[in-house]
Amino acid sequence: GAVVSQHPSWVICKSGTSVKIECRSLDFQATTMFWYRQFPKQSLMLMATSNEGSKATYEQGVEKDKFLINHASLTLSTLTVTSAHPEDSSFYICSARETREAGEKLFFGSGTQLSVL
Amino acid sequence: DQQVKQNSPSLSVQEGRISILNCDYTNSMFDYFLWYKKYPAEGPTFLISISSIKDKNEDGRFTVFLNKSAKHLSLHIVPSQPGDSAVYFCAASARSGGYNKLIFGAGTRLAVHP
Numbered sequence: 685g686a687v688v689s690q691h692p693s694w695v696i697c698k699s700g701t702s703v704k705i706e707c708r709s710l711d712f713q714a715t716t717m718f719w720y721r722q723f724p725k726q727s728l729m730l731m732a733t734s735n736e737g738s739k740a741t742y743e744q745g746v747e748k749d750k751f752l753i754n755h756a757s758l759t760l761s762t763l764t765v766t767s768a769h770p771e772d773s774s775f776y777i778c779s780a781r782e783t784r785e786a787g788e789k790l791f792f793g794s795g796t797q798l799s800v801l
Numbered sequence: 802d803q804q805v806k807q808n809s810p811s812l813s814v815q816e817g818r819i820s821i822l823n824c825d826y827t828n829s830m831f832d833y834f835l836w837y838k839k840y841p842a843e844g845p846t847f848l849i850s851i852s853s854i855k856d857k858n859e860d861g862r863f864t865v866f867l868n869k870s871a872k873h874l875s876l877h878i879v880p881s882q883p884g885d886s887a888v889y890f891c892a893a894s895a896r897s898g899g900y901n902k903l904i905f906g907a908g909t910r911l912a913v914h915p
Contacts, residue, residue, distance in 0.1 A: 688844065718903075725810065727803065728845075728890065728905040777844055790903065792837075792844030 687711055688780050690793025697768055698801055705763045705796045707778030713758035714780035718790075719751075722775040731776075734761050768800045804828045805893050807906035814913050820878040822909050824891030827872065831893040835903070836865060836876050839888045848889070849876070881913045 687710040697703050707717060716735050720728040732748075734740040734755035742748045750772075752764040761780075765772055777795040806825045814820045824834075832853035837845035851858040851865045851874065858865050864877045878885055891906040 690844070693842070720905075725907060727805070727907045730902055730904070733902075779844070790847070792846070794842060794844045 688714075688778065688791045688793040690778050690796055692796060693794060694797050694799075696799045696801065699769055700767055703765045703768055703798060705765075705776055705778070705798075707761045707763070707780065707793050709759045709780045709791070712780075714761070715758065716781045717755055717761040718779045718781075719753060719761075719763050720777045720779065722777065722795075728777065731763075765798065768798070770800045773798055773800045803906075804831075805891055805904050805906040807889075807891055807909050809909050810907070811910040811912070814881045814911065816883055816913055816915050817880045820876075820881045820885065820911055820913065822876040822878075822889050822891075822911065824874050824876075824906055825872060826874075826893050828893070828895070828904075829872070830895040831904075832896050833894045834865070834867060834874050835892045835894075836863075837890040837892060837905075839890060839908070845890055878911075881911075883913050883915060886911055886913050 689708045691706045695703055718733050719731045721731050722728045730743050731746045732740045732742045732753050734753045736755050736758050740753035755761040775795050775797050778793045779790050781790050804827050835850040836848040838848045839845040849860050849863050849865050851867050856867050867874045888908045888910045890908045892903040894903050
């Protein structure tokens with residue numbers, strides 16, 4: 685099946701620094717990518733939807749200036765957590781969709797555990 | 802406001818027996834439901850789905866039941882195998898949103914023991 689590669693798997697950073705997370709679709713072109721965040725024992729929460737070549741659509745309550753999303757190509761989307769703080773520590777996961785179909789065509793990366801000291 | 806709820810954080814089942822994972826939703830606009838399975842250090846993988854026009858969908862050992870009036874769905878795994886041990890997420894989406902959004906439950910950790 686389709687593969688979505690997410691990198692890095694783990695990142696530890698100091699408060700105030702920025703962290704970039706990459707999400708790549710390896711064997712298909714992802715017209716749409718989604719970024720989720722999961723706090724311990726909670727649901728995967730959709731943060732934003734990015735479409736190739738256009739601005740991301742952020743969910744209510746997600747700061748667009750803090751979580752910068754770039755979807756410059758059909759195979760790569762990046763999430764940059766700017767000026768990270770301890771409360772940003774979470775599990776971030778991306779997913780990619782090949783065509784405008786329902787959920788079974790949604791493929792997930794393996795996630796990034798961010799720890800901000 | 803959690804629109805998709807999985808009220809059981811964990812479930813333990815003996816190998817060979819049936820595993821039943823439950824999911825409730827509140828938004829009546831949801832018309833497509835999915836189950837994802839997640840192993841540690843991996844992303845969720847699609848397992849099975851059901852459209853609101855059906856009340857049952859079966860795929861091998863996995864069956865999903867949908868009760869629209871109760872806004873409830875369940876995933877049955879029979880017979881359960883140790884390799885089924887994972888976290889299972891229920892997710893819902895709506896045609897009105899172009900199926901662009903998946904709303905996830907918090908997950909249920911299934912442990913199948915010999």
